[in-house]
Amino acid sequence: MKDTIQHKEAEARMLPGSITAQGFLGEDSRRVAEIVEADEGEFRRLGLVFEIVAAELERLRDLGERGLGEPVTVDGTWLVQTGDARGKLACPYEDGIYHKNSVWLKRVDSGEALVYTDLSIHLLREHHFLQGRGSGFRLEPAALKRVLGL
Numbered sequence: 765m766k767d768t769i770q771h772k773e774a775e776a777r778m779l780p781g782s783i784t785a786q787g788f789l790g791e792d793s794r795r796v797a798e799i800v801e802a803d804e805g806e807f808r809r810l811g812l813v814f815e816i817v818a819a820e821l822e823r824l825r826d827l828g829e830r831g832l833g834e835p836v837t838v839d840g841t842w843l844v845q846t847g848d849a850r851g852k853l854a855c856p857y858e859d860g861i862y863h864k865n866s867v868w869l870k871r872v873d874s875g876e877a878l879v880y881t882d883l884s885i886h887l888l889r890e891h892h893f894l895q896g897r898g899s900g901f902r903l904e905p906a907a908l909k910r911v912l913g914l
């Protein structure tokens with residue numbers, strides 16, 4: 765469980781124009797500590813484990829990177845396309861710097877897709893932060909479950 769003070773310090777860096785132009789909170793008006801608590805509850809309810817989800821997102825990213833920017837079919841289940849925007853992003857919790865890549869992951873059967881970055885994986889694994897509602901990189905727990913098939 766991460767402490768509230770740490771979330772409060774990171775919160776300012778999540779606003780638009782600090783680390784990224786659009787920020788990490790979307791139109792979500794909740795405090796970061798509340799977003800994290802709600803998503804931890806959703807993970808428990810859905811039987812998801814942060815470390816396992818992070819490892820699966822990384823595995824699919826690594827396989828997708830073999831396409832060098834072209835979409836790759838993985839395990840007959842997903843289409844994965846990776847892009848590299850060049851440049852780096854600091855974690856709002858100030859414990860690391862990540863490549864500004866993006867991974868587009870789409871389930872072949874349902875067509876449902878997720879978009880994520882190395883920083884999203886880190887935020888999920890280390891801080892249990894899936895970004896605010898309305899953020900372009902928000903990872904909704906139920907969508908993670910459906911798309912990853914966990």
Ligand SMILES: [Zn+2]
Nearest residue numbers: 855857859890
């Ligand atoms: Zn961090």
